[in-house]
Amino acid sequence: xxxxxxxxxxxxxxxxxxxxxxxxxxxxxxxxxxxxxxxxxxxxxxxxxxxxxxxxxxxxxxxxxxxxxxxxxxxxxxxxxxxxxxxxxxxxxxxxxxxxxxxxxxxxxxxxxxxxxxxxxxxxxxxxxxxxxxxxxxxxxxxxxxxxxxxxxxxxxxxxxxxxxxxxxxxxxxxxxxxxxxxxxxxxxxxxxxxxxxxxxxxxxxxxxxxxxxxxxxxxxxxxxxxxxxxxxxxxxxxxxxx
Amino acid sequence: xxxxxxxxxxxxxxxxxxxxxxxxxxxxxxxxxxxxxxxxxxxxxxxxxxxxxxxxxxxxxxxxxxxxxxxxxxxxxxxxxxxxxxxxxxxxxxxxxxxxxxxxxxxxxxxxxxxxxxxxxxxxxxxxxxxxxxxxxxxxxxxxxxxxxxxxxxxxxxxxxxxxxxxxxxxxxxxxxxxxxxxxxxxxxxxxxxxxxxxxxxxxxxxxxxxxxxxxxxxxxxxxxxxxxxxxxxxxxxxxxxxxxxxxxxxxxxxxxxxxxxxxxxxxxxxxxxxxxxxxxxxxxxxxxxxxxxxxxxxxxxxxxxxxxxxxxxxxxxxxxxxxxxxxxxxxxxxxxxxxxxxxxxxxxxxxxxxxxxxxxxxxxxxxxxxxxxxxxxxxxxxxxxxxxxxxxxxxxxxxxxxxxxxxxxxxxxxxxxxxxxxxxxxxxxxx
Numbered sequence: 174x175x176x177x178x179x180x181x182x183x184x185x186x187x188x189x190x191x192x193x194x195x196x197x198x199x200x201x202x203x204x205x206x207x208x209x210x211x212x213x214x215x216x217x218x219x220x221x222x223x224x225x226x227x228x229x230x231x232x233x234x235x236x237x238x239x240x241x242x243x244x245x246x247x248x249x250x251x252x253x254x255x256x257x258x259x260x261x262x263x264x265x266x267x268x269x270x271x272x273x274x275x276x277x278x279x280x281x282x283x284x285x286x287x288x289x290x291x292x293x294x295x296x297x298x299x300x301x302x303x304x305x306x307x308x309x310x311x312x313x314x315x316x317x318x319x320x321x322x323x324x325x326x327x328x329x330x331x332x333x334x335x336x337x338x339x340x341x342x343x344x345x346x347x348x349x350x351x352x353x354x355x356x357x358x359x360x361x362x363x364x365x366x367x368x369x370x371x372x373x374x375x376x377x378x379x380x381x382x383x384x385x386x387x388x389x390x391x392x393x394x395x396x397x398x399x400x401x402x403x404x405x406x407x408x409x410x411x412x413x414x415x416x
Numbered sequence: 417x418x419x420x421x422x423x424x425x426x427x428x429x430x431x432x433x434x435x436x437x438x439x440x441x442x443x444x445x446x447x448x449x450x451x452x453x454x455x456x457x458x459x460x461x462x463x464x465x466x467x468x469x470x471x472x473x474x475x476x477x478x479x480x481x482x483x484x485x486x487x488x489x490x491x492x493x494x495x496x497x498x499x500x501x502x503x504x505x506x507x508x509x510x511x512x513x514x515x516x517x518x519x520x521x522x523x524x525x526x527x528x529x530x531x532x533x534x535x536x537x538x539x540x541x542x543x544x545x546x547x548x549x550x551x552x553x554x555x556x557x558x559x560x561x562x563x564x565x566x567x568x569x570x571x572x573x574x575x576x577x578x579x580x581x582x583x584x585x586x587x588x589x590x591x592x593x594x595x596x597x598x599x600x601x602x603x604x605x606x607x608x609x610x611x612x613x614x615x616x617x618x619x620x621x622x623x624x625x626x627x628x629x630x631x632x633x634x635x636x637x638x639x640x641x642x643x644x645x646x647x648x649x650x651x652x653x654x655x656x657x658x659x660x661x662x663x664x665x666x667x668x669x670x671x672x673x674x675x676x677x678x679x680x681x682x683x684x685x686x687x688x689x690x691x692x693x694x695x696x697x698x699x700x701x702x703x704x705x706x707x708x709x710x711x712x713x714x715x716x717x718x719x720x721x722x723x724x725x726x727x728x729x730x731x732x733x734x735x736x737x738x739x740x741x742x743x744x745x746x747x748x749x750x751x752x753x754x755x756x757x758x759x760x761x762x763x764x765x766x767x768x769x770x771x772x773x774x775x776x777x778x779x780x781x782x783x784x785x786x787x788x789x790x791x792x793x794x795x796x797x798x799x800x801x802x803x804x805x806x807x808x809x810x811x812x813x814x815x816x817x818x819x820x821x822x823x824x825x826x827x828x829x830x831x832x833x834x835x836x837x838x839x840x841x842x843x844x845x846x847x848x
Contacts, residue, residue: 254758
């Protein structure tokens with residue numbers, strides 16, 4: 174479904190160049206739940222943003238359903254984000270002075286969907302996240318966990334094929350984090366492909382596949398210890414074991 | 417429509433989020449537009465073409481027919497009676513009329529107090545050349561002297577209490593005149609047939625008398641007369657028709673380029689023959705400005721209005737700059753929302769549609785606020801330049817111009833900030 178070939182991304186300022194992605198090769202199949210892990214600054218969020226077309230890439234190719242999106246116009250990329258991709262952000266990114274209904278409806282409006290269909294989808298999404306009774310509330314009237322559930326409802330209301338979640342539980346306590354993870358698993362079980370950036374090894378283990386990124390490179394075999402914020406490759410581990 | 421209302425709601429929510437910067441932006445813009453529009457009203461009215469369909473066909477012949485060597489680049493602004501007679505001998509023009517303005521007194525009978533009036537002594541074609549609309553009656557059949565006058569509706573109502581007064585009589589300087597026609601309330605703005613006297617910003621006359629009759633009554637011009645010999649012109653009826661008293665304006669209607677060229681040739685021949693006859697020693701200097709260019713030709717435009725136009729334009733530019741700056745800050749503080757909308761699938765084009773609704777809303781509010789400011793500005797200008805009161809009126813085209821101007825300014829104020837905000841880095845904004 175998703176196919177990245179030798180993707181590179183360089184951030185440039187006047188003084189320095191930062192190679193955030195150094196040649197990522199990754200394939201994600203339909204219905205997978207992939208956890209992207211790695212130390213801070215390793216490039217996992219950049220990779221997620223490239224996958225979500227929030228960032229452009231400098232080299233390589235990105236194919237979605239076998240079609241390269243390289244060179245697509247702003248309109249094509251907007252349509253892609255609107256119709257096929259759902260986003261869940263660490264900071265929820267809800268518009269504070271919009272009601273829950275208006276927040277969730279937002280991406281559907283840009284699709285030009287009829288009002289009745291938008292209402293049906295929003296109600297359905299709110300039902301799924303357990304907030305149907307609060308659709309006229311504003312985000313400030315909800316807890317952090319509830320806000321993230323609204324963000325999830327917004328992401329799934331458009332029935333996307335891919336859900337990209339950037340540390341979706343990063344701002345939540347453990348109870349709320351567990352509820353959000355259960356919700357994501359439920360959505361994945363319905364056939365939606367999920368890629369999730371996380372620092373939490375417990376959450377990463379709940380995914381169907383873990384992908385680790387180190388210094389802008391994929392390291393499927395790396396062993397990442399989030400407590401030590403360090404990486405040892407298999408080779409290093411073996412050498413250590415021999416020693 | 418539904419999407420428009422949605423964008424409108426989004427704009428209103430955005431304003432409610434930070435009302436003070438928006439209010440200041442609107443006030444600054446309205447102040448600049450209001451002051452500019454106050455001046456633009458005068459500038460527009462003073463420079464408008466009152467007869468756009470024929471202002472390029474009405475001409476004001478100017479000749480150097482004076483009995484001495486005349487200096488200067490332009491001939492004297494008025495002609496003598498005898499010179500007009502020579503010009504009027506031509507059959508080239510479609511219409512032609514000599515005229516001047518004077519002051520007189522009018523009343524219905526000797527028992528009433530005399531009412532001072534501005535009087536235009538003119539000829540038959542004046543009314544057709546300048547599209548003077550008649551309410552009742554008919555204009556004199558020829559240019560000969562007669563005790564008949566044409567009066568304005570306003571004066572008719574003032575004297576008789578109604579306007580249907582054709583055939584009635586009145587006293588002008590105690591001489592009995594019959595009213596042959598009544599002119600509808602008519603104000604040619606600007607009154608370009610009097611631009612040579614720089615008198616085109618005043619009201620139209622309410623009384624029109626045959627030129628020959630005015631000469632018979634010894635009426636001198638009240639605006640411009642030049643005596644170029646030592647004749648006593650108090651006896652205008654006799655000496656005024658033969659001597660070098662220059663006080664007449666003369667207009668001709670030349671509809672085609674061929675007519676215009678033929679008339680120029682006629683003027684040249686006349687000047688040469690007059691010079692050959694020894695009636696004027698100066699070099700031939702004929703001018704034939706069209707009514708369309710007459711204010712510029714006589715440099716009769718208002719310097720005050722021009723200077724004020726420049727000042728208010730600069731003020732508007734300063735206001736635009738400051739409003740843009742405030743608007744930029746407002747949009748940048750909303751950049752997060754732009755980025756979020758783009759992340760959720762809005763294209764740049766859809767964000768620009770949102771911006772257009774912002775522009776329309778800003779335009780509507782700005783127009784509503786700038787109108788009272790413009791009215792205040794006009795009151796101030798009427799106080800400073802009372803001569804220009806006639807030019808402080810709004811018409812539909814002027815109001816539409818204000819709306820377009822406000823739209824343009826709102827677009828300028830909104831465009832750059834909106835583009836900056838919609839082109840921001842999505843990821844960075846969402847993280848912040």
